Amino acid sequence: MILHCDCNSFYASVETVLDPSLSSGPMAVCGDPKSRHGIILAKNEAAKKYGVQTAETIWQARRKCPGLKLVAPHRDAYAEYSRRVNAIYQRCTDQVEPFGIDESWLDVTGSQQLFGTGKEIADRLREEMKRELGLTISVGVSFNKVFAKLGSDYKKPDATTVIDRDNWQRIVWPLPVGDLLGVGRSTQKLLRQYGVETIGQLAAFPRETLETLMGKHGAQLHDYANGQENSPVHPQHEAEPVKSVGNGTTFPTNLTRWEQVRAGLSALADSVAGRLRRYGMYCGGVALTIRYADFRQFTRQTRLSGPTHLQKDIYRAALTLAQQAWHAPEPIRALTVTALYLTPDGESYQQLDLLAGDTTRRDEKQERLEQAMDAIRGKYGKGSITFGNTGKFSGWDD
Secondary structure (H helix, E strand, O other), rough: OOOEEEEEEEHHHHHHHHOHHOOOOOEEEEOOOOOOOOEEEEHHHHHHOOOOOOOOOOHHHHHHHHOOOOOOOHHHHHHHHHHHHHHHHOOOOOEEEEOOOOOEEEHHHHHHHOOOOOOHHHHHHHHHHHHHHHOOOOEEEOOOOHHHHHHHHHOOOOOEEOOOOOOHHHOOOOOOOHHHOOOOHHHHHHHHHHHOHHHHHHHOOOOOHHHHHHOHHHHHHHHHOOOOOOOOOOOOOOOOOOOOEEEEEEEEEOEEEEEEHHHHHHHHHHHHHHHHHHHHEEEEEEEEEEEEOOOOOOEEEEEEEEHHHHOHHHHHHHHHHHHHOOOOOOOOEEEEEEOOOOHHHHHHOOOOOOOOOOOHHHHHHHHHHHHHHHHHHHOOOOOOOOOOOHHHHHOOOO
């Protein structure tokens, strides 16, 4: 029995608790209330009725709603209220997994003998939240995490929606496919090209075709649509061990030349290597995923001769995979580089080759170089120093 609890208009609701005068009329939290170019971060229910949307500019929002009250964000207060909200959830179960600052999954399977059914627990939490914090939540109740999240989005604000094994097809399958966890704008656009507009149509679509189009993600979405998701709720203190470290990007324009691919792979390998060093991990393999302009996707992987967390090793492996898989100038839409077979620092080793000459010494020099780059970036920012072949792609975030 899984609950997904979502705080309604969280930033705006906290601001209203801090200043009750904001409760009358439309109000929004924005980056810079004095600037026409700031964006809307959150809005209350009254502003939603005017069509005010998150991430639109202030001037666009004011054009829709001339009387819109604007307030600057108080992020420390949001963090504190998030902590209080999760403390209330923990009265019912210690199986609480935050999903961002304003959402959490709760596994209440073992709590029903004490507190009643999943719906009764959800309604109790809603009442306690209003009474003690002045906030409202919407709660989805279901047999897995994906459907519980669909339930919390199904009816807002301040509502409980039950999606159980008897009614899930009737409720879930007519919903737009974009409502499903893991379906972003680009995936929705791809699915629309194949006539998939609803979750039910996704459920009926051939799983093998989805896997060909999107790799493992396509197969996973097919399982989600058919109610076959069964991942556990992970409490905050039980962080899952890191199994892989990857970074990918969709390019502003398709790549058709080798120098573009090399620059992209260099930047991605640099990001992956830096994250491995931050985690204190080494990788024993590298995977490369290529997504073409027509959304076909291919993944290849290779084992390394020894564990590494250096950009040069990850880049060379990814480049070799690209040379094997890509035939220029077939346009590439996106690339992803992933480090596999991870081991902690203390468990890593480099098997010495008596015929390898000064390879170890060169690796130690490269290690010092990349650690020095980490220190410079930590002080001056990610874009302060890059490898020469990274070129214009050096500004990417991890």
